[in-house]
Amino acid sequence: MELRIGCRLPLEEPVPGFTRHRIAGKVVKGQPLGGTDDEWVVIEPVYRAIELAEQLHDDAGDGVLLFGRFAFSVRYRWFRNWVNSQAGQRLGLAPIPAGPVxxxxxxxxxxxxxxxxxxxxxxxxxxxxxxxxxxxxxxxxxPGGAQAELLAEVNKYESERNLDLVLAEFRNYQQGILPAGPGARSLTEFFASVDAKLEPAAASAPRTQRSDRDVLNLLTKRAETLHVGPANFCWFTDPSRALCLKLAGTPTADRPLVGMCDSARCPQATHHPCHRPVWVEHAERTKTFLGDLGKTRKTERARLQHDYDRALRVVAEIDAAATDPSDKDSA
Structure with missing residues (x-):
């Protein structure tokens, strides 16, 4: 209702092949008397519709209200009746279904x-x-809106990513590249149980499970417990054992607090070769900080030294677990 003749602004082309259509108007709601000038980026059909309305206007002078105040429901009903009439049918217009708009x-x-x-x-x-x-x-x-749709899509991709990560780690296990960290033993035992089910001798029926799809079916339940951290994988199978929840005082939570994770001590955390660069970088930065500390800052030096030793220990554990035993035998 605030649009005026000449509200269409010149076309812009911020990037080659992409045209931006803008219109100028006023924001009235919550603004001082008379409104505040503002601009909108619109799609091309809106831009063309305003151009057509200017051409059909009885007084097409600059600054004249394009539509003014009107009752939308009445005008829409007139428009729908005309489109659905014989005049609209002669022009080949698609009928507008009945219903409130x-x-x-x-x-x-x-x-x-x-x-x-x-x-x-x-x-x-x-x-x-x-x-x-x-x-x-x-x-x-x-409910059922865009936010729910987006969240469902994010959860879908997250589940697919977790399955891919678990499958990749299972394949690493089969090649002798094992996980490290406090939760490594539990994860290795799980992979061993899955691997046993894939052996032809252990199969209860003539059919054997060998395709990725069959393996994923066995790994799906464990993949649902996977939470990806920047320097570790968290297998959230038992909330009562999660160190982050104990530190936060929320032992009954249904998700881990990845930002508070101390993966070097949590019994449900594992380290893998993909995490090695993060720990190496952390060790190098901590070493730099240690070298810059003065002799009087003993408390800070002790804390940083502990972090540095822990990072080196994690890197060493990852390297040891990722070494194929067959390479040692051949050497």
Missing amino acids: NLRMLRRNSALEMAYRPGGVLATKIHLKHIAVATTEGYASR
Whole structure:
């Protein structure tokens, strides 16, 4: 209702082949008397529709209200009746089905469509001129909405990634590359039990399980307990044994606190060759800090020395566990 003749801004091409359509208007809600000038980026059909409305306007002078105040429900009903009439059929227009349509529904659907995209919640907040992102989340997070759709998609990809990681570690186990860390023994025993089920002699039926799909079926339950940390894998099989939950005082939580993980002491954490660069970098940085400390800072030196020794120990354990026993025998 605040759009005026000439509100279409010149086209922009920020990157070759991509045209940006903008319109200028005013934000009235929550603004001082007279509103505040603002701009919107719109899709091309909106830009063209405004151009057509300017051409059909009775007084097409710059600054004149393009539509002014109107009752949308009445105009929409007139428009639908005309499209569905013989005049609209002669022009080949597709009939508009019956049912309520209002501007709030349009705003809601626009919010949901934008929220499907990466960074959609923030983009929707900016586009709809919401003051707080909580308002935008109210538009997009209703049951079955974009937020739930995005969360379901994220969980799906996370499950697939966990299965791929567990399968890769199982293949490493079969090649003699074992995990390290406090939880290594439990994970190795699990891999051994799965490997035993794949042996033809241990199969209870003539059919043997050898494809990746069959192996994944055996690994699925353990993959559901996997939480990926920056320097370790957390196998969250028993909350009562999780060191992070004990330190946080939340022993009944259903997820680990990966940011508080002390993987060198937690009985459910394991280290693998993919984590070695992180521990090596940590050891090098800690060594640098140790060299820069003065002689009087004994407490800080003792703490850093402990961290440095722990990092070296973890690296050594990873190297030892990742060494194929057959290489030692051949040497």
